[in-house]
Amino acid sequence: MVYFDVASSAPLHPVARQALQASLDEGWADPARLYREGRRARMLLDASREAAAEAVGCRPDELTFTPSGTHAVHSGIAGALAGRRRAGRHLVVSAVEHSSVLHAAAAHEAGGGTVTEVAVERSGAVAPEAYAAVLRGDTALACLQSANHEVGVVQPVAEVAEACRTAGVPLLVDAAQSLGWEAVAGDWSLLAASAHKWGGPAGVGLLAVRKGVRFASQGPADERESGRAAGFENIPGIVAAAASLRAVRAEAAREAARLRELVDRIRARVPQLVPDVEVVGDPVRRLPHLVTFSCLYVEGETLLHELDRAGFSVSSGSSCTSSTLTPSHVLRAMGVLSEGNVRVSLPMGAAEADVERFLEVLPGVVAGVREQLGAPGPGPLATPEGAGTLVVDALGRRCPIPVIELAKVIGDVPVGGTVRVLADDEAARLDIPAWCEMRGQEYVGEEPADRGAAYVVRRLS
Amino acid sequence: MVYFDVASSAPLHPVARQALQASLDEGWADPARLYREGRRARMLLDASREAAAEAVGCRPDELTFTPSGTHAVHSGIAGALAGRRRAGRHLVVSAVEHSSVLHAAAAHEAGGGTVTEVAVERSGAVAPEAYAAVLRGDTALACLQSANHEVGVVQPVAEVAEACRTAGVPLLVDAAQSLGWEAVAGDWSLLAASAHKWGGPAGVGLLAVRKGVRFASQGPADERESGRAAGFENIPGIVAAAASLRAVRAEAAREAARLRELVDRIRARVPQLVPDVEVVGDPVRRLPHLVTFSCLYVEGETLLHELDRAGFSVSSGSSCTSSTLTPSHVLRAMGVLSEGNVRVSLPMGAAEADVERFLEVLPGVVAGVREQLGAPGPGPLATPEGAGTLVVDALGRRCPIPVIELAKVIGDVPVGGTVRVLADDEAARLDIPAWCEMRGQEYVGEEPADRGAAYVVRRLS
Incomplete structure (x- = not known):
């Protein structure tokens, strides 16, 4: 089985596995306790915080570990909005944020706040001027992903952060898709990420809140993680998350160059091999490992099923593959075709031969699905007489x-x-x-x- | 080092470790995906849910996995209160609940709700009649722990559940301390628990919500875990939690009898060996493995430190060992001595020889701490003349x-x-x-x- 869906979840990195196993014996006790087992757990937690903070580019005391990237986003948005309650209740998000951000925005709106969604260009990127234009005096928080999870476009975070800084608005960056590749540049105020996206374990997210950012944790009080993430710390998971983040970063530059070339190959060859395909997203300003295309006259679920049968695991933003029966909000915001949508996201170490085999298999699979559906061929249209x-x-x-x-x-x-x-x-x-x-x-x-x-x-x- | 603080956190059970390691390879993918890796992850998740539900005594579709016991409590209370919003905004809790319950109650109160704390007897137990007496027409939810985390008293859950049933009020049981020992008897409506308390990994809690209980998840929407626990599922952790729950249950009856005898020994001998000690909690209706006593004229933090130096890890509800500088709310509610407080909670498999050694070491440690503080001896008082x-x-x-x-x-x-x-x-x-x-x-x-x-x-x- 060839797994090309690392943007959903990455297999556990060997370093994460090692670190997890090593810390099962040392990291199970309560780090708030004063006895030896507790002190050992605390040391592991502190060391992991330092390592993760270095990779994020913040101070250790600005970083908390959360139970997931979703929790980091939810807590970060709720805490920043509450901390800036006196400034106002206006929240800005891009239209192509991860559902965790959009759901937090919807909850804010349901609670009486207002939300502006910044539209994106056909590439999926926001225009910094368009983003800057919606910031207002009562804007409490702005959110922008570092890179899009469905089409891989890299957002102009540094420019938007600059605009936010000028407007006096904190910027929360959802860095889930990019943190394994590099630190987020620019003057962000809050940052959220998720370990299982970079090869760390499930059950660990990161929330960084820069000193000086007004922040008021919401929900019931809890003394752990500076009051920003309730519940007993998952220290073995945290150790594995921090260790694997360092490990993937050490490989990132080399691997990014290699995967970028493989993705370029997919971007160039899919339209040659498969008729009626639209490759979406920005060809240059993009994540190194991710490419998305949509095939006319193809049902997404059947396509995924056939690719699975052919040995390839990929994902899709087509409506018929989701429980909600609506197409991906990202593709909708970009105004691009959603049917027959395929997202390929290569894991670190993905084999060139597997990419080549995918390109060999894809045309036949798409043709087969189209045939099943009775899709029209690419020939010229007839020219009947009269208006009609x-x-x-x-x-x-x-x-x-x-x-x-x-x-x-x-x-x-x-x-x-x-x-x-x-x-x-x-x-x-x-x-x-x-x-x-x-x-x-x-x-x-x-x-x-x-x-x-x-x-x-x-x-x- | 002898670890006698399993009520804080248990070392990982060997079955949990095995299950965790085995599922690292199978359980990292997104269980919502249709490809092979996703289906494998989904199978592990479903099987774990069935196993855990059987141990809890509920249907699999009534059980969700949360990132921690604290999350289970917070989500359970918030969801049940919101689901019963039309009944009213009155919440009932016992005075000796875990801080996660009390903090959720405080949040409810801060949001305009009302809270009644049911007082406890000197044993730490609520009286069912006293509990029943505070239930009102506008009571939306009642909470009662299955057993107390600090003094081990077993609460009359079945009787209180019966009273709640009669009053038409759902009962949420915090079963964190007892679920590893046995299923919670009685007609409860919601149940919360935490895997690391029974030897499962950190990062996994359980929330059971019986069919028919009105429940409205709070916080931003999320499609995972029936919308009751946001964020990507920690499947290896969940598998380890479910497997270890089954494993500890298989050992529970035999181990409970053995540890009960060891705790009886501590309860009987500590007052013989150490002057001016109060053993607290109920001697009979109690968890098998937990005992708490307080020593007059002793500073809790120094006592813990000296016991740690002597090789024993225990915890304390004394004020000077906590960051808040207030004594344990549990001891306060019971009206018992808080100074020099020691909680001993034996892990499964605790060696009799270690308990004996603890009993040998304790008197000297207490005497040493008292001497440092210049505590008075136990001799008879002088009899000066005149009033004064x-x-x-x-x-x-x-x-x-x-x-x-x-x-x-x-x-x-x-x-x-x-x-x-x-x-x-x-x-x-x-x-x-x-x-x-x-x-x-x-x-x-x-x-x-x-x-x-x-x-x-x-x-x-």
Whole structure:
């Protein structure tokens, strides 16, 4: 099995395993106790904090260990918002943050706060000026990821941090996807990360809060981790997290260069090998190991299943692979195709031969899925006479069927004619405009309908 | 080093270690993913949930894994209170709950809710009738520990659950101290526990919520663990927790009988070996492995330090060993002596020889600490002539000095005379009455003073 989904979770790094096993005997006692076992546990905890703080680029007393990256994000946002309550209740996030940030923002809104989502460019990146423009006098906190988890684009954190600094607003950086590669540059105020993303164990996150940042921990009081992370410390996990962070950093520069080249290869060759593919995200300002593309006329879940059968583990932001049946909010915010979406994220040490084999296998797998769905071929369209309008009823049909039906009939209307696609799958709202862009047809717009919506497309060629 | 503080944290059980190591290779992937690594992780998670649910005595779909026992308590209380918001905002807890429960109660109160603390008897147990009496029409939730973490008394959970059932109030049981020994009997509604207390790893707690209990998870939304525990699942930890719970349960009956006998030995012999000791808690209705006693005229931190030097790791509820400088709320609620407090909690497999050696070492250690502090000996008091009142100024002196000063001068007043002790250490409020009870003197009461308080004691013999 070839695992190309390290952006979800990385296999345990050998150094993490070693450190974990070594500290099971030394790190189980309560570090708050004064006896020998407690003092040993405390020493491990302190040493891990120093090592992790060095890798993060902060002081040890600015760093707390949390039970997960999600907890770090939730606690960091809640604590910073509460600490800045007097400044106001306005929260700024980018539209492509991890769900943990967006859920914290939704909770803030439900509690009476206001939230501004900064739109992103088609690459997935925010524009620093656009971000700066929404900062206000009552902005309590701004959040920006260091790099996007679905498409790998690296965000302009240093520029946004500078704008935040000027506006007097603290910036929280979700560094989950990038901290294993490098420290986050720029003058951030809070930083969150998750160990299992860099090859550390599950159950450990990091929250850094710079001295001077107003912060008021929320939830019931607890004396552990400076009051910022309740519950008994998971010291073996923390030791393993800190040790593996150092270890991956030692390999990072070399490995980044190698994986960057492999990802470039995927980015270049997938569109050559597979028709009707859109590779998304920024080709240059990106994480070294991650690439995402979407395939027209492909159902994401079937594609993942077939790739799994062929021996490859990847993930997808297609709606039909998620429990919510809505396409990835990241792809939606970027305005790119969501159907047949595949994210490939290479683990450190990924073999070139495995990447080559993936590129060999992919075209056949995509073709097979398209054939199952009766997707139209890439040939030229017919040119019927006269003006005309056609209605396609795809109500109750799930992605990518509405797009496939559209593609099947577009040749049945003359150039200048329109097709109205009735659909109630959320993904259609994203995928029909994306199809138009890829196919050079005109997306006229969406009209209300009894059920779902009518998406109107005009044939241009 | 002999570790007698398993009530704080247990060393990792060999089965937990095995299970953890085995699942590091199988349990690192995201269990929400559909590919092979994800499915394997999901299988481990599901199997662990079934095993843990069986040990808890609930259905697997009633059980969620949390990052710690503290998280289970915090989430359980917040979720149950929110779910019963329409019933009211009254919360009932016993006065001797773990700090995680009391801190959650304080947070509820800070948020506008009301809290009733049910007093305990001198044994540390609540009286079921007293508990039932405070349940009201607007009581949203009641909390009761299965057994106390400091003095080991087993609470009447089944009786209180019955009273709650009658009143239509859900009962949350904090089973942290007892779940390794046995399932909690009685008709509870919610249950919380912590794996590192039974020999599982740190970083894993349990929260069971019975079907039919109204529950509304608080905090930002998260799809994991039925929305009740945010963040990526720590599957190796969870597997180790479930496996070790089964393993300790298999040994529990035999080990409980053996440790019960060792604790009986400590309970009987400490008062014979050490003068001026109060063994606290219930001698019968108690955890098998835990005993607590307090030594007059002894400073807790020095005692722990000397026991550590002698090779024994135990804990203490004395004020001077905690960062807050207030004596344990449990000892305070029980109205027992807090100075020179020692909690001994034996791990499974504790050697009889170690217990014997502890009993050999203890008298000399206590005597040494008392000598350092200049504590009075146990001899008969002098009998001076005439009535009289004496004032002892112990302002600014920390426990156990105020009590020692009192003991030194009580012989200087005649029978019927009084001693007024001026003290500003919080522990004096608890320890001076306790001293009177142990010494057969009369505690007249507390009077306001410029600084601290004046504690008035009348000599009776």
